[in-house]
Amino acid sequence: MITTYHLANADGAHFSPHAWRTTMALAHKGLEHESRGVAFTEISTICDGERKIVPTIEDGERVLSDSWAIALHLEDSVTSGRSLFGGEKGKAHALFINNWASFGLQPLLLQIMILELFERLQDRDKVYFRESREKRFGRSLEDHAALADEARQRLPAMLSPLSMTLNSQTWLGGDVPSYADYIALGAFQWVRTSSSFDLPGFAGEKVSAWHDAMLDLHDCLARTNT
Amino acid sequence: MITTYHLANADGAHFSPHAWRTTMALAHKGLEHESRGVAFTEISTICDGERKIVPTIEDGERVLSDSWAIALHLEDSVTSGRSLFGGEKGKAHALFINNWASFGLQPLLLQIMILELFERLQDRDKVYFRESREKRFGRSLEDHAALADEARQRLPAMLSPLSMTLNSQTWLGGDVPSYADYIALGAFQWVRTSSSFDLPGFAGEKVSAWHDAMLDLHDCLARTNT
Incomplete structure (x- = not known):
């Protein structure tokens, strides 16, 4: 049984976009796994006490952090069953999609929802979140949120590679889901x-249909929010 | 010998970003090919007289248009030598990158350079270009160009999947160039x-180094601008 450390908010929902990539990848590989929600301010206490980020997975004695590193490890070590990447170029191109989500799409989404996300955090995370994000952005959470309308205007162009691709194929992976689909789903789970904010509705009919199908995958794993 | 119909401007430079994808893909496959520059307003006269876009390629009797369709055709029909996509998932993920370039990145670049691009067109293309683009954008070329500063502010986030990926690997294709690299190069050739506008300089050191290496590929094919 592999444990994935995830972020849990005050509703008990697991909301880390990066940890959702890992949860879905574990299911794709057919591995037994469970997701354990922690607070931001608890991460330093999990596993070997040296962890700074989620996802962190614990597989017996082995502890591994960072969603991309975990995906590479799963693809190399679990050679039976379905591939996440479909070979070296599939993997190389998926890294582009990974970086699109992390550095292009997700910053816009955070600008749109930062105050709501903050309100839903566990109380013990609120001071940490406010201080670390205000330092990162160089402005208050409220000033960052004031740019939400601008972010919303920029969102269609940033979503266009997703929506246009889903006009021509069922999954980002083609005829079957690949790790690229789990990358994109992570951002949608974070928002949800x-x-x-109704991101699937905003993104249009094809993306909505894909999102519904993603929520149905692996026994509706992503619908549980945990 | 395969002929690729390209767009030529008043300097004689071939500037279609989509046709550059094809030119580089033909070289990647090791095929004998030449590029022939035409004006926008000449496209209807090439080959069978039914063509509306470049790239269009002519391979003996066979005529084929659209860069993505041509890339799929080359990958399927030229099975010797190097692969463009590295399998089905590599291809599916490359379509995402193709749509990022066409619908995310290139519209921003056009906003930045539209008046310069217009000035460099062949005289016979200027009325067509102005009328068709003003209709598409719902404003004059000059009003579109007035948004250049805004486009420049949005550009770093749109370029981030390219620049972040080149922080971790030499090519978008991984250890070797793939069609994804030719997609991105097309946008850079269009600007150049x-x-x-110094797009490689704007995009940072790693992208600049990749761009130099791209220009060196296949006997410096892209340096010739034709």
């Missing part, structure tokens, strides 16, 4: 568990 | 032949 942390805000009232 | 149509404007004074």
Whole structure:
């Protein structure tokens, strides 16, 4: 049984976009796994006490952090069953999609929902979150949220590679889901568990249909929010 | 010998970002090919007289248009030598990158350089270009260009999947170039032949180094601008 450490908010929902990539990848590989929600301020107490981020997975004695590193490890070590990447170029191209989500899409989404996400945090995380994000952005959470309308205007162009690709194929992976689908789903799970923003509706019909199908995968794993 | 119909501007430079994808893909496959520059307003006269876009390639009797369709055709029909996609997932993920370039990145670049690009067109293309683009954008070329500063502010986030990926691997294709690299290069060739905007410099050191290496590929094919 592999344990994935995830972030849990005050509703008990697991909301880390990066940890959702890992949860779905474990299911894709057919591995027995469970997700354990912790607070931001608890991460330093899990496993060997040296962890700074989620996802962190614990597989017997082995502890591994960082969603991309975990995905590479799963693809190399679990050679039976379905592939996440479909070979070296599939993997190389998926890294582009990984970086699109992490550095292009997710910062816009955070700008749109940061105050709602903050309100839903566990109380013990609120001071940490406010201080660390205000330092990162160089402004208050409220000033960051004031740019939400601008972020919303920029969102269609940032979503266009997702929506246009889903006009031509069922999954980002083609005829079957690949790790690229789990990358994109992570961003949608983050929004769904942390805000009232209807991202699938905003992104259009094809993306909505894909999102529904993603929520149905692996016995509706992502619908549980945990 | 395969002929690729390209767009030529008043300098004689071939500037279609989509046709550059094809030119590089033909070289990647080791095929004998030449690029022939035409004006926008000449496209209807090439080959069978039914063509509306470049790239169009002519391979003996066979005529094929659209860069993505041509890439799929090359990958399927030229099975010797190097692969463009590295399998089905590599291809599916490359379509995401193709749509990122066409619908995310390139519209921003056009906003930045539209007046320069317009000035460099062949005279016979200017009325067509102005009318068709003003209709598409719902404003004059000059009003579109007035948004250049805004586009420049949005550009770093849109470029981030490219720049972050090149922080971890030499090519978008991984250890070797793939069609994904040719997709991205097309946008850079468009800017380089149509404007004074230093896109590689703007995009940072790793992208600049990749760009130099791209220009060196296949006997410096992209350096010729034709």
